[in-house]
Amino acid sequence: MSDLTKLTIAAARDALRKGEVTSAELTSACLTAIDAADTLNAFVHKTPEVAESQAKSADQRIQAGEAPDLCGIPLGIKDLFCTKGVASQAASRILEGFKPEYESTVTTQLFDAGAVMLGKLNMDEFAMGSSNETSVYGDAVNPWKVDDRQLTPGGSSGGSAAAVAADLCLGATGTDTGGSIRQPAAFTGITGIKPTYGRVSRWGVVAFASSLDQAGPMTKDVRDSAIMLQAMSGFDAKDSTSANIPVPDFEAALTGDIRGKVIGIPKEYRMDGVPAEIEKLWQDGTAMLRDAGAEVRDITLPHTKYALPAYYVIAPAEASSNLARYDGVRFGHRAKLDAGDGITEMYEKTRAEGFGPEVQRRVMVGTYVLSAGFYDAYYNRARRVRALIKRDFDQVFADGVDAILTPATPSAAFGLGEMKNADPIQMYLNDVFTVTVNLAGLPGISVPAGLDAEGLPLGLQLIGRPWEEGDLLNVAYALERSAGFNAKPAKWW
Amino acid sequence: MSIDTDTARRVAKLARIKVEDDALPALAQEFSAILGFIEQLNEVDVDGVEPMTSVTPQRLYRRDDVVTDGDQQDKVLANAPDAREGFFAVPKVVE
Numbered sequence: 001m002s003d004l005t006k007l008t009i010a011a012a013r014d015a016l017r018k019g020e021v022t023s024a025e026l027t028s029a030c031l032t033a034i035d036a037a038d039t040l041n042a043f044v045h046k047t048p049e050v051a052e053s054q055a056k057s058a059d060q061r062i063q064a065g066e067a068p069d070l071c072g073i074p075l076g077i078k079d080l081f082c083t084k085g086v087a088s089q090a091a092s093r094i095l096e097g098f099k100p101e102y103e104s105t106v107t108t109q110l111f112d113a114g115a116v117m118l119g120k121l122n123m124d125e126f127a128m129g130s131s132n133e134t135s136v137y138g139d140a141v142n143p144w145k146v147d148d149r150q151l152t153p154g155g156s157s158g159g160s161a162a163a164v165a166a167d168l169c170l171g172a173t174g175t176d177t178g179g180s181i182r183q184p185a186a187f188t189g190i191t192g193i194k195p196t197y198g199r200v201s202r203w204g205v206v207a208f209a210s211s212l213d214q215a216g217p218m219t220k221d222v223r224d225s226a227i228m229l230q231a232m233s234g235f236d237a238k239d240s241t242s243a244n245i246p247v248p249d250f251e252a253a254l255t256g257d258i259r260g261k262v263i264g265i266p267k268e269y270r271m272d273g274v275p276a277e278i279e280k281l282w283q284d285g286t287a288m289l290r291d292a293g294a295e296v297r298d299i300t301l302p303h304t305k306y307a308l309p310a311y312y313v314i315a316p317a318e319a320s321s322n323l324a325r326y327d328g329v330r331f332g333h334r335a336k337l338d339a340g341d342g343i344t345e346m347y348e349k350t351r352a353e354g355f356g357p358e359v360q361r362r363v364m365v366g367t368y369v370l371s372a373g374f375y376d377a378y379y380n381r382a383r384r385v386r387a388l389i390k391r392d393f394d395q396v397f398a399d400g401v402d403a404i405l406t407p408a409t410p411s412a413a414f415g416l417g418e419m420k421n422a423d424p425i426q427m428y429l430n431d432v433f434t435v436t437v438n439l440a441g442l443p444g445i446s447v448p449a450g451l452d453a454e455g456l457p458l459g460l461q462l463i464g465r466p467w468e469e470g471d472l473l474n475v476a477y478a479l480e481r482s483a484g485f486n487a488k489p490a491k492w493w
Numbered sequence: 494m495s496i497d498t499d500t501a502r503r504v505a506k507l508a509r510i511k512v513e514d515d516a517l518p519a520l521a522q523e524f525s526a527i528l529g530f531i532e533q534l535n536e537v538d539v540d541g542v543e544p545m546t547s548v549t550p551q552r553l554y555r556r557d558d559v560v561t562d563g564d565q566q567d568k569v570l571a572n573a574p575d576a577r578e579g580f581f582a583v584p585k586v587v588e
Contacts, residue, residue: 101568197548211548240553309533320508327509329581334574343584348511360510364520365527367508368496378531383544385537390548424523425530441548466549 094354104204132158
């Protein structure tokens with residue numbers, strides 16, 4: 001078989017089971033592709049020994065006829081996941097040299113299912129960013145290119161998106177706190193789903209904002225997202241917010257039949273400054289779902305405008321608390337101290353050296369909004385607004401809406417460095433369509449739906465009811481079939 | 494709301510991040526811009542709305558109160574920048 005790295009997970013699974021290919025061959029093809037793609041800076045810690053050994057075991061399981069869906073499938077793992085004995089540093093200098101003594105629940109489940117880890121993937125530092133430009137490893141680069149410029153793959157899961165789009169792996173893990181799976185998926189022409197809050201265990205995933213963080217798959221198509229999400233999901237006693245409810249068969253939900261489903265189109269997502277072609281894509285997507293038999297309904301989510309400001313209180317507040325653990329005592333970087341320095345100087349110097357500017361900014365904003373005198377005015381007010389944002393969605397779903405269609409991002413991928421002198425809020429606007437979903441704890445999926453005039457991919461987002469990822473994936477599957485997006489970046493790296 | 498350099502210094506101190514004096518004005522300006530953005534939240538009528546504590550309706554479950562872990566001193570200390578005699582080592586705290 002040729003072009004093994006271009007296979008979907010589903011196609012590779014079927015080929016493995018038929019004996020047409022081995023995991024060792026698939027893995028070797030991916031490792032070769034990875035070594036030839038250093039320019040993309042997607043894989044930042046390569047683990048060929050782990051991969052080859054896992055592939056060998058997977059081939060034995062397949063031969064024994066005991067092969068789960070992901071058995072033998074080579075994947076990339078975002079650097080935010082703790083992987084035993086393998087560098088896991090959340091793309092931060094402060095975790096330099098950190099090699100966990102334990103394995104995250106998600107990677108444990110993937111490995112138990114026979115998946116192969118090719119290495120760790122680039123990302124924004126502590127998942128704080130929308131362009132993969134805050135990483136200690138340097139920028140990840142989008143395999144899509146239309147002129148001399150190098151483009152961002154988006155963020156924070158930029159390395160995951162670049163690796164999947166460039167066919168360096170068959171799928172990758174991502175995490176999403178405000179759009180970090182869906183925005184990079186849209187920027188690179190791939191599919192990514194953030195499941196319902198509590199569907200996937202957060203244990204062993206470096207925490208950014210614990211009430212918003214969820215891990216999910218980033219894949220070449222909707223079916224692969226269903227397969228991979230299945231393996232990542234489920235109750236975990238080690239995460240107290242993990243939901244103790246059964247995980248349905250997501251792949252079996254993909255019938256493509258969405259007749260009678262009600263699709264909501266929220267008027268508040270029509271925003272100034274969004275390019276006409278994104279508006280057009282949204283209308284085209286709406287028409288595709290209508291043609292597939294869905295009922296399209298205009299809806300209102302009145303508090304949408306306040307989602308970003310609420311997010312930029314809640315996420316930094318939780319980050320300032322979560323990142324307090326990086327103190328130079330238990331793991332990672334410790335600053336070199338001068339004579340006479342005490343423990344406070346050690347904390348302050350370690351954190352100044354270890355955290356990049358965006359992380360420092362968010363930790364300090366979080367510290368401010370939680371400080372005495374401001375807690376009510378900022379943090380509690382943001383949590384009240386968050387309750388209203390969730391109530392908007394509850395109302396719409398109670399009225400019979402099954403899924404909501406919106407654009408995924410307010411633009412196509414932009415050039416690396418282009419936002420360098422913009423104020424931080426300009427960068428935050430990247431998440432304007434995705435952040436509501438995290439605040440409301442809902443599942444959301446980004447599906448590639450077309451190219452812009454320059455030839456760059458654009459995505460549409462579907463938002464589903466809580467715990468109805470199967471239904472959501474099925475609507476996404478219908479949209480994918482209608483949109484027929486099959487463009488790939490031309491190889492230049 | 495505008496943040497002055499003294500407030501920026503105080504916040505940096507609370508966050509235990511060393512910021513040099515000459516970097517404080519720029520930092521104060523960034524905080525002011527971000528807080529200005531956040532202040533849109535004041536437009537929202539939140540009377541009678543409880544602050545959200547959990548995005549899903551489930552209650553935190555209780556586990557059995559039993560020892561499930563422990564006796565892993567080597568692993569706990571394995572990543573420490575400075576560990577000695579079975580302890581994390583830090584600069585002298587008490588004279």
